[in-house]
Amino acid sequence: MLLKITNLHASIKGKEILKGIDLEVNKGEIHAIMGPNGTGKSTLASVIAGKDEFEVTEGEILYNAKNLMTLSVEERAREGIFLGFQYPVEIPGVSMTNFMRTAVNEIRKYRGLDPLSAGEFLKMMEEKKKLVEITSNLTNRSVNEGFSGGEKKRNEIFQMAMLEPTLAILDETDSGLDIDALRVVANGVNKLRTPENAFVVITHYQRLLEYIIPDFVHVLFEGRIVKSGGKELALELEEKGYDWIKQQH
Amino acid sequence: MEPSASNPITREYLLNLFQENYKKLIAGDTPVLQARREMAIAAFKKLGFPDKKTEDWRSTDLSGSLGLDYHYPLGPSEEKDLQKVFRCDIPHLDTAVIGQLNGWYVSKDVPLIELGNGIIIGSLAEAIKKYPHLIEPHLGQYTNVESNAFAALNAAFTTDGTFIYIPDGVKSEKAVQLVNVIQHRENIFIQSRNLVVLGKGAKLTVVHCDDSYDYQPSFSNIVTEIVLGEGAFLDHYKLQNLNNTSTLVSSNWFHLEKEAQLKSHYISLNGALLRNNTYVRFDGPFGDATIYGLYLMDRKQHIDNYVAVDHASPDCESKELFKGILDEHATGVFNGHILVERDAQRTNAYQNNRNLLLTDTAKINSKPFLEIYNDDVKCSHGSTTGQLDENAMFYLRQRGIGEDNARMLLMFAFADEVVSRIAIEPLRFRIEDMVKKRLQGELQICEQCVLHCSTPEHPVEFRIDLSKI
Ligand SMILES: Nc1ncnc2c1ncn2[C@@H]1O[C@H](COP(=O)(O)OP(=O)(O)O)[C@@H](O)[C@H]1O
Ligand SMILES: [Mg+2]
Numbered sequence: 001m002l003l004k005i006t007n008l009h010a011s012i013k014g015k016e017i018l019k020g021i022d023l024e025v026n027k028g029e030i031h032a033i034m035g036p037n038g039t040g041k042s043t044l045a046s047v048i049a050g051k052d053e054f055e056v057t058e059g060e061i062l063y064n065a066k067n068l069m070t071l072s073v074e075e076r077a078r079e080g081i082f083l084g085f086q087y088p089v090e091i092p093g094v095s096m097t098n099f100m101r102t103a104v105n106e107i108r109k110y111r112g113l114d115p116l117s118a119g120e121f122l123k124m125m126e127e128k129k130k131l132v133e134i135t136s137n138l139t140n141r142s143v144n145e146g147f148s149g150g151e152k153k154r155n156e157i158f159q160m161a162m163l164e165p166t167l168a169i170l171d172e173t174d175s176g177l178d179i180d181a182l183r184v185v186a187n188g189v190n191k192l193r194t195p196e197n198a199f200v201v202i203t204h205y206q207r208l209l210e211y212i213i214p215d216f217v218h219v220l221f222e223g224r225i226v227k228s229g230g231k232e233l234a235l236e237l238e239e240k241g242y243d244w245i246k247q248q249h
Numbered sequence: 250m251e252p253s254a255s256n257p258i259t260r261e262y263l264l265n266l267f268q269e270n271y272k273k274l275i276a277g278d279t280p281v282l283q284a285r286r287e288m289a290i291a292a293f294k295k296l297g298f299p300d301k302k303t304e305d306w307r308s309t310d311l312s313g314s315l316g317l318d319y320h321y322p323l324g325p326s327e328e329k330d331l332q333k334v335f336r337c338d339i340p341h342l343d344t345a346v347i348g349q350l351n352g353w354y355v356s357k358d359v360p361l362i363e364l365g366n367g368i369i370i371g372s373l374a375e376a377i378k379k380y381p382h383l384i385e386p387h388l389g390q391y392t393n394v395e396s397n398a399f400a401a402l403n404a405a406f407t408t409d410g411t412f413i414y415i416p417d418g419v420k421s422e423k424a425v426q427l428v429n430v431i432q433h434r435e436n437i438f439i440q441s442r443n444l445v446v447l448g449k450g451a452k453l454t455v456v457h458c459d460d461s462y463d464y465q466p467s468f469s470n471i472v473t474e475i476v477l478g479e480g481a482f483l484d485h486y487k488l489q490n491l492n493n494t495s496t497l498v499s500s501n502w503f504h505l506e507k508e509a510q511l512k513s514h515y516i517s518l519n520g521a522l523l524r525n526n527t528y529v530r531f532d533g534p535f536g537d538a539t540i541y542g543l544y545l546m547d548r549k550q551h552i553d554n555y556v557a558v559d560h561a562s563p564d565c566e567s568k569e570l571f572k573g574i575l576d577e578h579a580t581g582v583f584n585g586h587i588l589v590e591r592d593a594q595r596t597n598a599y600q601n602n603r604n605l606l607l608t609d610t611a612k613i614n615s616k617p618f619l620e621i622y623n624d625d626v627k628c629s630h631g632s633t634t635g636q637l638d639e640n641a642m643f644y645l646r647q648r649g650i651g652e653d654n655a656r657m658l659l660m661f662a663f664a665d666e667v668v669s670r671i672a673i674e675p676l677r678f679r680i681e682d683m684v685k686k687r688l689q690g691e692l693q694i695c696e697q698c699v700l701h702c703s704t705p706e707h708p709v710e711f712r713i714d715l716s717k718i
Contacts, residue, residue: 049647053639077649089644093662102658103648110649142662143644159648 002027002064002167002198003048009058010047017043019223020059025167028195032209032234033202035220036242041202042086044220045171049083050076063167077103078110080166084156084173086202091143096155099143100125100162107163128161132188150181157188164192169200174208186211206238221245258315258438258468260297264290267405270323277374277408279381285389289404296398308582308614309553314496314522317466319438325353325409344426344456345370347411351433352441352469354409367416370425373444374409383414388444391474391502391530399498399526403440403472410442413455417448417478424454424484424673429471431461431495443473447481447509454484454673459497466494466521474502477509479533484672485513488680491520493548500526505565507533514671515571516680517544517552518687524553531558531565531593542571543667545687546579553582558598560589560626566597572667573604574660574688575611582614587628589621596623600630605637605663660688 003025010018017040025031035041047054048061050073061068068076091099104124105115116124129135132154144152153173160168173185189199189212201212209217209231217234219227221242226249227233237244256262267274267290275283298315299306345362347370348355354372361371361379369376369383377384394401411427431439447453455475461467477483491497497520503511517523529538544552558567573581583602604613617630637659645655664684671677 049643051643072652073643073646074649074651074655077647083647085644085647089638089640091638091641091644091659091662093665094645094658098658099645099648099650102650102654103645106651106654107649163648 004062007059032214082165084170086171255318293401352439369414373412376412407442415451420452426456496522505536511538515542536565544573547576557586560593563594576607596626
């Protein structure tokens, strides 16, 4: 099992947001997490990634049988966890090239590999850009600075392609995208998918799941997973709306 | 030539020293210059050193620095060969290097370099002898000795320094690099004086470095007067990398005539106490001055940037951007005074000071002061102080970048807003390299020139041979 979350409780500033999450993800699987706004989807993603604003008060997260709580944010990333941010951060003055080169080489170092030369690295950038259909020269721009909403999301997928994670959590990467951009994002995921990795796709809409076919769909509501099922659950949700869930709880 | 006495820096001691050495001090003066020297010592006698009650010095305490025992060299040291003192090698940077050792021009038997196009570079003392008509209209004419004790003291004691003269219409392709080297086995009090004159439409790049080579405390009082004639352009850089026991009061007085353009950059990397005084006066319309500052301080270091811009003429524009990163117990002051005089219509003046404080114990005191006597102006000032952006830190670390490197990337990005303005590419590469090293705590006060640190991506060796300038 790649990821095993058991009875996870987490709070921020004393307010409990996650109230006992159980989730199991195996290699090769795609999971979708859906749910109304403010129910804790991003919180779950942040807690897995190790954001220290959130305090885990109960439960555990095992990743490749390792207790994630003992690992720093960067160690989790180097172990193969990738978070596609709902709101990618703008970092003026740090170029995409410098950013990605540092990231790739730190991860390689962690895995006992030699750093990529400038030439090898640039070649890799070009390949991955093609994979996610980025034609603009975003590589010499500052990280996310002045990027449009769509460019930012594409950039997340580009970074995912560069870092080749084992577990990728994509937090509403589809929000605010037109259909072309959505297709590009979905294509990126489908091309990167292997039997050795897994994706957790957080989304608000069923739309994305027409392009990325999930093996499992979970509904997160008020800090708990209240329903799990196959891809047909997404359709049911789309039809009946979240009120259907709310009424049941 | 060095008096063996070793004393704290006090008004009484210096007044005495002046009297004892009076003959020597005035030996090279023309009558005009001698009169200015007399005025200066009288002003210093009246003023004494600023203390914490002195306006503009409230947040910078000099008493610790002044109170040490120093030697007072009143003449050049024996060393005549600049290359024995240091070697400078910014790859690809085509510079003429002028060296000063402990405040004294190092001549190597060529006190004045005179080029075919009329450019003169060299010893100020020698230039006074040979070209008094080029010096007298300027030397001491832009500083205000009546109110500035360090300017007064400097004018009273200095007899040499560097003189740079670019005649009307001459655009110097070479940058002039002026290196103040401090090398002394004992504590030393240094004063030096420089004069840079750009004629009408002249163009020049000056890189002015303050470096120490050993670890003894020093106190430097450096005054540079810089005249930009009508339509002249000056790209000016001040680099400071002194040891952790050294104090520097560095004052640059810029005088801009009509349509003159100044770009000035202060990069302060190290030193116990650094005070940069920058005075800009627009003496004709359509002048343009941009002043950038970057300071990276840690331990108990203190940096004080005082910038006074005098919009004495209409239609001029001034822009200031000073950015600082303060770590550990470092303290900083930014004092930005913009004066818009009554007749200075259509003035644009912008000022911005931004600081990153890496610890709770680091402190910055940022004081903008706008004094405006005209309605038709656009003025703005801003000041921010904060920590590293936590969301950016999380984003970088989530991609596998370690905490230290993530901090480094963000700090460098912060600094880069200033570094990226450096127009000369080889110089920018070198300063980027120095800033990176500084942020990583690896920048040393080298045994050789600090600018000597190698840049792996631009490994070209470049030695300067003074005889060929
Ligand atoms: N930094 C924070 N400070 C305080 N409350 C927060 C913070 N981040 C999230 N929350 C709260 O946690 C709850 C869940 O938020 P979030 O995980 O972003 O929901 P979702 O992603 O499902 O829309 C919300 O009530 C939100 O207000
Ligand atoms: Mg969310």
